[in-house]
Amino acid sequence: MPLRGMSARGLTSTESRVRFLEKLHRSVRTETSMSAVKVRVLDSVRPDGPKLVELPSDTVSAFRALQPGLRLVPVVYYYPALEPHVRIREGVRRTKTKQARKLTLRVLSSPDGTAVAGAFVVAFTDFEEGLGAQGTTNRRGEVGLELGGATRLERLYVYPAKGFWSLLKKNVKLSARLEVHLRAVELGFTDCVRHFYGKAEDGSGSGVRVGVVDSGVSVTHPDLRVDGGFNSVVGEDPDDFGDAGSEHGTHVAGIIAARGTPPAGIRGIAPGVTLRSYRVFGRNADRASNYSIVKAIDRAVADRCDLINMSLGGGPSDDATRSAMEEARAQGAVVIVAAGNDGRGPVSFPASDQAAIAVSAMGRKGTFPSGTTEASDVKTPFGRDRKNFVAAFSNVGAEIDLTGPGVGVLSTVPGGYAPLSGTSMACPAVVGVTARRLSRKPDLLGIARGEGRSDAIIRLLLEGARPLGFGPRFEGQGLP
């Protein structure tokens, strides 16, 4: 059905969509072919109204690419609302207390042996069970870890705050003092984003306005130019849209729009875009309210953003967020959302909503140093090029529209640079490449702001993607 209701006619309809719905209406109980997509129309409420259709699940993404303005809703069956029978739960297991053993781990820089402060260290004595200890290094690069009676670590993860690659060691023999060395980040390194999208030309993405709905974007980083923005957190200064205790938004923004030049700085995919920051996470907060997010989307639309990046999600679905994303589409803006990082879990909301473009994360072997935590992100399926893989953390499902490079991505963080991984990184990679392409299409950017404009942008984005061989559940239409 059309995105904003049961009828194609009215405010948000387009002639082509009405014609398409009417064509389906005439095809009830027959099979209709559109490019490679075969649709069997089982029922139709009226010519311009909803249809009950049947199509193979691996062609859902292709259907969306052909008709981005239509909502494809899976049929669900409801059960009688009877009281469920009680069942026995699995018994709770108890762990034995062992004699405490404290380890001091020292984290040092590989080139010069200086202490690395602020690194988050996670030491597993039993990885499957999630047992172990964790902490953050102090100014001397040291962290104390209480590890019971363990003599070995199954896995040791070190996540530095900035300036270094992470570290993953397996089967580590414990001693009273343990040292690990981190590799410094080189800004000219070819990570997965640079591998697929190369070096951006000066001005690439110009004329396109991008809103980053996130934890705020650093307004003092030398590689970023933030045109403006808005802080939608209730009770905070609306003009305080800079970073507020998290590197996340600054990293996301840098993937799209960083303007530096290696080796002194870093460059995003579309450094010429007009970048705006919409902060939805409170200062030093680790959660964002859906109210803040909805307000931010509304504001980004009012500020005439063409693309809205939302590297967030995971809450329950709600009508307010859905309505804001639909309104954005109706006003000519496209909302691109990260699928979530639950390790092959279902696509999280709001990426799962039809009004969003959902992005999974992929990676490529050889685009991150060996011995880093990125090694644990390698997982099947592999692509036709066996170096490409779908990141182990990425959520997947029929709602995925596209995949993007999101493993070991170098970008800006407040006060420096860092590699990060996540669908949060894949999402701005897709936004960046979309901005690049849009910038070369002034005729498309010039379309009056309405649903026809957003449909045209989505078509440009989805039709420009190439499948890598993972399959539609993992990559949708592929890598743009």
Added chain:
Amino acid sequence: MGRYILRFVGKGPMPTADLEQLRSVPGMNVLDASSPKMLLVLAPGERLRPVVKSLHDWVLAEETTVPLPDVRVKVRAVK
């Protein structure tokens, strides 16, 4: 009592008559009214829901939160 988003999805600004009706819900406090299309309110849900249902072009959603994304592994329990 819960925190709710009231969003007007119709054309134009939020209708004054609707706002008056919403503000008359017993026990309701408006926490934020800075958006032209929405209110954030603290209200008893059982009293708010029927009023919203009686109005056209409004959606009601509970305020929820999403976490800051983080793919770093963490221990679930101390050994």
